[in-house]
Amino acid sequence: MTLELPFSDAATGACCGIATPGGLTREQAESSAALLKAVADPVRLRLLSIIRDSEGGEACVCDLTPAVGLAQPTVSHHLKVLTEAGLVEREKRGTWAWFRLVPSRLDDVRSIFP
Amino acid sequence: MTLELPFSDAATGACCGIATPGGLTREQAESSAALLKAVADPVRLRLLSIIRDSEGGEACVCDLTPAVGLAQPTVSHHLKVLTEAGLVEREKRGTWAWFRLVPSRLDDVRSIFP
C-alpha cells in the first residue's frame, strides 16, 4: 500500500490491463543496467579477461597496468568500478593488490538475458 | 607479420611471454563493449522486456511510449540505438512502426560471458 506517482501504472505498463506487462520493473531494470554498465567498457572487459586467464585466476595491478597500456590511476579506477559491482574481489598481500573474479556475480550478468 | 605500434605487445598482453595472454583483443573488447552499452540502460532493458512479452512478440512506439513513461522522441531514440545494435528489427505497417527482437543478436550478448 505504498504511495505511488500518478503515472506509476503507465510506467510499469499496468495501465488498464491494455499495455504490456513487460515483466521488468523499473527497479529491476535499473539494477540490471547498473551491473551491465560495469561491464560495458572495453578496458574493464579486458581486465576481466586477463584476470580470468591468469595463473591461479588472479592478477595484481602491477601486471594489469602494462597489459592494458593505460595510466596506473586509470586501471585502479576501473578495478574499483568492477569491485563495487561485485564482479571482482580485492585481496592485499604485502604491497600488492590481487584481484580475482566472483563467478556468482558473473552468473548474475548472464541471468539478465534469459 | 603485420606492423604494430611499439606498445602493441604490452597492450595485447603478449610482452616477453610474461604478461597474461588475456584472450581478448582490443577490437573484440571494443565490439563487445559497444553491444553491451546498447543494453546497459534501464529504459532499453524495459523496452526489450516489453517487446518480448507482447502479443506476437512485437510492439509499436504508440504502446512503448506510455509503457516507459518518457517523451516520444526519447523512446524513438532508444529504439534507434537498439536497432543499430541489431537487437531489434523495425517494420513499418501503415502509420505504425513495429519492433521485434532479434534472437540471434541476443545470443551474441549472452556469448560475451562464457
Add this chain to the structure above:
DNA sequence: CGCATATATCGATGGCCGTCAATATCTAGG
C-alpha cells in the same frame, strides 16, 4: 488536396564517465 495522427530528426542542455597528473596512503626493508 488538406487535415490528423504516428514516427523520426534536430538542436540544446545537463549530467555522467574515462582519462590523466599530482598527491596521499600504505607496506616492506634497511
Add this chain to the structure above:
DNA sequence: CCTAGATATTGACGGCCATCGATATATGCG
C-alpha cells in the same frame, strides 16, 4: 625512523549520452 615502491584518491578536463521541445516527414482518411 626513513626511504622506496605499489596502490588509492583527488581534482580537472573533454567527450559522450539521456532527455526534452520543436520541427520535419510520412501515412491514412475524408
